[in-house]
Amino acid sequence: MSFQIKEPPTEFDVVIVGSGAGGGMAAYQLAKAGAKVALLEAGGYYDPADPKYITQLKWPYESPRRGASTPFRNFGDFDAAWGGWEIAGEPYTRKNGTEFDWFRSRMMGGRTNHWGRISLRFGPNDFRRKSIDGLGEDWPIDYDTVAPYYDQVDKLVGVFGEANGLPNDPDSIFLPPPKMRLHEFLLKDAGKKAGVPVYPNRLSILTKPINNERGSCFYCSQCNRGCQAYADFSASSVLVIPAVKTGNVTLTTNAMVREVLTDQTTGLATGVSYVDREKLTEHVIKGKIVVLAASACESARLLMNSKSARHPNGLANSSDVAGKYLHDSTGASRGAFVPKLMDRKRYNEDGVGGAHIYSPWWLDNKKLDFPRGYHIEYGGGMGMPGYGFGWGMENTNGKYPGADGKMKEAGGYGASLKDDYRRYYGAYIGMSGRGEAVASADNYCEIDPTTVDKFGIPVLRFSYKWSDYEIKQAKHMQDTFEEIIEAAGGIASGTKPGADSNYGLAAPGRIIHEVGTTRMGNDPKTSVLNGHNQAHDAKNVFVVDGGAFVSQADKNPTWTILALSWRASDFIIDQVKKKNI
Amino acid sequence: MKRRESLRALTLSTFGVAAINPQELLAERRELDKVMGTPPAEVGFGRTAEEAVHDAKLMAEKYFTDKELATLAILSDIIIPADSKSGSASQSGVPQFIEFMVKDQPYWQTPFRGGLQWLDRESQKRFNKVFTGLSKEQRLKIVDDIAYPEKAKPDMSQGVAFFNNMRNFTATGFFSSKIGIDDIGYMGNRPNVWDGVPADVLQKYGYRYEG
Numbered sequence: 005m006s007f008q009i010k011e012p013p014t015e016f017d018v019v020i021v022g023s024g025a026g027g028g029m030a031a032y033q034l035a036k037a038g039a040k041v042a043l044l045e046a047g048g049y050y051d052p053a054d055p056k057y058i059t060q061l062k063w064p065y066e067s068p069r070r071g072a073s074t075p076f077r078n079f080g081d082f083d084a085a086w087g088g089w090e091i092a093g094e095p096y097t098r099k100n101g102t103e104f105d106w107f108r109s110r111m112m113g114g115r116t117n118h119w120g121r122i123s124l125r126f127g128p129n130d131f132r133r134k135s136i137d138g139l140g141e142d143w144p145i146d147y148d149t150v151a152p153y154y155d156q157v158d159k160l161v162g163v164f165g166e167a168n169g170l171p172n173d174p175d176s177i178f179l180p181p182p183k184m185r186l187h188e189f190l191l192k193d194a195g196k197k198a199g200v201p202v203y204p205n206r207l208s209i210l211t212k213p214i215n216n217e218r219g220s221c222f223y224c225s226q227c228n229r230g231c232q233a234y235a236d237f238s239a240s241s242v243l244v245i246p247a248v249k250t251g252n253v254t255l256t257t258n259a260m261v262r263e264v265l266t267d268q269t270t271g272l273a274t275g276v277s278y279v280d281r282e283k284l285t286e287h288v289i290k291g292k293i294v295v296l297a298a299s300a301c302e303s304a305r306l307l308m309n310s311k312s313a314r315h316p317n318g319l320a321n322s323s324d325v326a327g328k329y330l331h332d333s334t335g336a337s338r339g340a341f342v343p344k345l346m347d348r349k350r351y352n353e354d355g356v357g358g359a360h361i362y363s364p365w366w367l368d369n370k371k372l373d374f375p376r377g378y379h380i381e382y383g384g385g386m387g388m389p390g391y392g393f394g395w396g397m398e399n400t401n402g403k404y405p406g407a408d409g410k411m412k413e414a415g416g417y418g419a420s421l422k423d424d425y426r427r428y429y430g431a432y433i434g435m436s437g438r439g440e441a442v443a444s445a446d447n448y449c450e451i452d453p454t455t456v457d458k459f460g461i462p463v464l465r466f467s468y469k470w471s472d473y474e475i476k477q478a479k480h481m482q483d484t485f486e487e488i489i490e491a492a493g494g495i496a497s498g499t500k501p502g503a504d505s506n507y508g509l510a511a512p513g514r515i516i517h518e519v520g521t522t523r524m525g526n527d528p529k530t531s532v533l534n535g536h537n538q539a540h541d542a543k544n545v546f547v548v549d550g551g552a553f554v555s556q557a558d559k560n561p562t563w564t565i566l567a568l569s570w571r572a573s574d575f576i577i578d579q580v581k582k583k584n585i
Numbered sequence: 586m587k588r589r590e591s592l593r594a595l596t597l598s599t600f601g602v603a604a605i606n607p608q609e610l611l612a613e614r615r616e617l618d619k620v621m622g623t624p625p626a627e628v629g630f631g632r633t634a635e636e637a638v639h640d641a642k643l644m645a646e647k648y649f650t651d652k653e654l655a656t657l658a659i660l661s662d663i664i665i666p667a668d669s670k671s672g673s674a675s676q677s678g679v680p681q682f683i684e685f686m687v688k689d690q691p692y693w694q695t696p697f698r699g700g701l702q703w704l705d706r707e708s709q710k711r712f713n714k715v716f717t718g719l720s721k722e723q724r725l726k727i728v729d730d731i732a733y734p735e736k737a738k739p740d741m742s743q744g745v746a747f748f749n750n751m752r753n754f755t756a757t758g759f760f761s762s763k764i765g766i767d768d769i770g771y772m773g774n775r776p777n778v779w780d781g782v783p784a785d786v787l788q789k790y791g792y793r794y795e796g
Binding site: 048056065067081086183185193222352353354415416417 | 629630631633635636639643644663664665666678682685686689690728732734736748749752753756757758760762763765766768770771772773774775776777779781783786787790794
C-alpha cells in the first residue's frame, strides 16, 4: 500500500463514476460528442464475448455445484453478475428493524449484467402521481419531454414488443416479439378468464439485427449469463465497449471512488479521488464535470461522503434530501403445478431469456384500497435442469395419479419415482408481481457514523419500512395470482402467503429496482437535482442513475435511466457549448 | 459479430471447452501450476480468479469418509436406479456431487453426516450390521419406513427428514448430469431459431397463433 496519491497530468472534460446503464450511456454520448472522458468502474473488466468470461451455453455439470448460488455470484454459478447482497469487506448496516438488502455488482456494466431485459417506458401518469393521488411528488419533467429520448434508446439499444396503444404503457419502436411458448398460451387464456390482460413482453433482446456490431438472438434463454453475440442489452457490450472505441474514453477498472473533490472558493467539483481495489493505491482524477452513475444508493453515499467546509452536509445536499425517498419495486410471487401439462412432448422451447408475455397494470387504483399499480411477469416451461431441479417431489407426487391412473404414496423411491420426475417436467408455472411503492422521506440510506468498509470509506446505513400501501398491493397480487392459477387449471404451490408475511412481499432491495435517493425537482430545498439531472448546489455535478427518480413506476427502471442519462448528456454538451459550465 | 459467425464460434467453443470435465481440467491445471509456480488457473466456464481458487480449495478437501460415500452411493441408487432409459444416480456422479455440495454449503454437513449415522444406528438395531452390510431386502425394509413422509411412523421422523434431503440431492444431481439431461429430454442450450410451439402440440392443447 502506498499513501502517495497518484494524479495523471491531464484534466478530463468529464469524469464518470460507474459503468452501468446510466454511466455507460453518458460515456458513450459524451465521447461521441468529442469530450475526453474518464470512466471509473469499481469492479473488474468484463466483455461477454471474451471466452474467459463466458458462462453462456455451458452445461450444468460443468459447474461442480450445478449452478447453485455462491457468495461470489448470488444468482448462481452461471449468472453473469459478480457480487450480490453481501460483498466481503464492503458492509452496509441497518437500523429500526429494517430488512433492506442491497445488491451490488462490482464489474463493468454493473447490474445490467443481471436483469430480465424488461424494457418498459414510464407512462404519462408515472411522472405526475401526486397530481393523481396526492401522494409523493410529481416529477419536474413530463412524458413528452422524455419521449424523444425513449425513441432514441429504442433505436440504439433495440427492444421487442407489440404496439398495444395502452394509455400509460407507451409503445416503443419495437422489433418483432417472439411467439408464445405452450404455458404462455395457457397463461394468456387464464388471464382472459381472470380479467387480467396478457400482452407480448417488451425485452431489450434483438430478434432482428440492428447493426453490424451486434448479432441477433439465437434463443438460448440465457440473457442473464451475458450474450457473446451482444444480442441483448448489457451496458458493457452496447455502451461501454463502443464508447471506448471512440478513442475518447479512458476506462479505469477497480477504481473505488471515495469522494467528489470540490473547489473551496467556487464550490464546484474538480474531480474525484479513488482507491485501487486490488493495489490499494490512492488516486485523484481531475475533471471539469463529474457525472455520478454508481447506482442510486452508491451515488448518494458518494455525495454524502463528499463533505467540505463549503458543503458541510455533503455535496449537493444542502436540502438534506440525499439518501431519502429510497424506494424499491414491490415484489411477490406464487408458483403452481398444472396437471394438464404433465407428460409433455419434448422439444426445444428455450426461447429468449425471460417470458414472452407480461401483464401491464390493468386496473384503476381509484377503485382499490392501494394507490399504485403493478405488472406481472410469468415463468414456466421445459428449462435446463440445474441446482434445485426436482426438489420437493414429496410434496407433489402423492396428489396426482401415476401413469397407471392410480394414486400413490407421496415421496418414494426407485423406478416409479424416477418416472415421476420425467412426467412432471415442464408442468410448472410461476408469476411475480412488480409494483410501485410510494416514495417516502422515512425510507432512506444515510452514512453510518461508526462503520467503514475495508477501504476506510464510511458505509451506508439503511432504514426502510413498507407501508400499508405496499402491503395491500401485495395482498391484491396474491389474490390475482390465485385467480390466474385457478383459471389455468393449476394447483398453487404451498399455502397462500397471508398477513403474517405481508402477503409474501419481498424485503425492500430484493427486486433491485431501488431509486429516489438523489431525486430531481424544481425546488432546491426538496430535491438534490434539477430536471436535467444536474445538482442544484454544484452546476458541474450530475447524477444519471436511478437516484434521480422522483417515483418508480410499476415498470422496470432501466429504460428510463438510459433515456434520462442520454438527455442529461445532451444538456451537458449544450451547456458546455454555451459556456455555462 | 454477425449471427452466422456467432453460431459457428459457439459450436466451436462448446465442443472445445465444454467437452472437458471442469474438475479434471482444474486438477490438471493445478498440477501444472504447482510445477510452473503460476497462479491458479480458471476453469472452463468463466470463473473469476477468486472463484477458481475457492473451488480448487474445496475440491482438494475431503469431507465424507469412504464408508459414508459408499452408503450415499447405495442410497442414491435406491432412489434413482438404472432403468431401460438411463443409468443410475451413482453412475451419474451423485455421491461426488453431494460431497462437493456439503463442502460448498457447510450447513448440509451435519444433516448428512448425522443422517448417515442415524441410518447405521437403525440398521444395527434391526439387523446387527451397518447399512452397507445389509442385504437388499433388509435395506429396503428400513427405506420403506422413511421414504413416505405422509405415512411414516412418528418415531421415524428424523429418518424421513434425512431421506427427503437424500431424495432432493439425488434428483438434482442426477438430472443436472449429462446422463440425467439426456434422460429428461431437455433439448435446448444450443443456438437455434424459435419459431413457436410445434403444430402437433398446439393442436393437442387446442391453441393457435393469431395472424
